[in-house]
Amino acid sequence: xxxGLVSIxxxxxxxxxxxxxxxxxxxxxxxxxxxxxxxxxxxxxxxAEIVKSxxxxxxxxxxxxxxxxxxAAARNNGIRQANxxxxxxxxxxxxxxxxxxxxxxxxxxxxxxxxxxxxxxxINENSEEILRPTKVKRVISKKDMQRRxxxxxxxxxxxxxxxxxxxxxxxxxxxxDDYAYWYDIVSLDGVAYGNPEILASYRVLSGSTxxxxxxxxxxxxxxxxxxxxxxxxxxxxxxxxxxxxxxLHFT
Numbered sequence: 291x292x293x294g295l296v297s298i299x300x301x302x303x304x305x306x307x308x309x310x311x312x313x314x315x316x317x318x319x320x321x322x323x324x325x326x327x328x329x330x331x332x333x334x335x336x337x338a339e340i341v342k343s344x345x346x347x348x349x350x351x352x353x354x355x356x357x358x359x360x361x362a363a364a365r366n367n368g369i370r371q372a373n374x375x376x377x378x379x380x381x382x383x384x385x386x387x388x389x390x391x392x393x394x395x396x397x398x399x400x401x402x403x404x405x406x407x408x409x410x411x412x413i414n415e416n417s418e419e420i421l422r423p424t425k426v427k428r429v430i431s432k433k434d435m436q437r438r439x440x441x442x443x444x445x446x447x448x449x450x451x452x453x454x455x456x457x458x459x460x461x462x463x464x465x466x467d468d469y470a471y472w473y474d475i476v477s478l479d480g481v482a483y484g485n486p487e488i489l490a491s492y493r494v495l496s497g498s499t500x501x502x503x504x505x506x507x508x509x510x511x512x513x514x515x516x517x518x519x520x521x522x523x524x525x526x527x528x529x530x531x532x533x534x535x536x537x538l539h540f541t
Contacts, residue, residue: 296447297325302328303382311417338353362459385490405447415493415495430476469513
C-alpha cells in the first residue's frame, strides 16, 4: 500500500461512448496522486483502443483485460491490483468534478473516517443535468445501511489503511453487489460521513438496471433476507420503503 495514493477502480464493458469523458475527469483532478485501473470486462467495442491510448500518454492510467465476468468480478480484479491507501469505484460513464478527490480526502481527514460520500448531480446520455441533485445523508450508520444504500457508488471513498482491502461479493451476480460492498465498509467502524457538496455526476441511461426499479424489487427483498439476514417483516417493510424512495428519486 502506498500512503496517500488513490486507486480508482473502473469496470468497463462496451464503454467506448463515455470512457474518454470519464478518464478526462480523472486526469483533471486537482489531487494528482492517483492511479486509475480500468478493467475491460470482455468489451466488444473500441474500449480497449481508447483506454490504451490514454495509458500511453499518462502513466497513472492502467488497462487490465479479463474475460466477461460481470462488474463485481471486474472491480475485484482492480482492487486486487490496486496500490493505493484510498479506494474509489468509478463506473465508465460517471464523472467527478475536478476537486472531488481533494475535497473528499480533506473531508475524510476532518471526520477521521474510513469512509465518506458526497452529494451528486444526475446527467443524461448527452452529459446534460437532469432531475434534482441527490443530497447525501450527513451521518450514515450501519443501521441506516440496513434500510437502503445511502452511499452513491461513484461518490464513495474508502481508506484501507486501518482495515485493509474490502472486496465485492461476486456471488450476487453484479446485482446489489455495490450495496453489499458499502454496507461491509460502513460496518467496519459503524459509521460513514456525507459531504453535502455536489462533487460528482451520475449518468442515468435509458433502459439501465438502476432506472428500472420494478425488475429489482425481488432482488432487493432477497438482499435484505439473504445478505443482511433481516426477518421477513423488516425485509418486506424495507423493500416497500426502498421502492417508494426509488420512485421519488427519479421524479
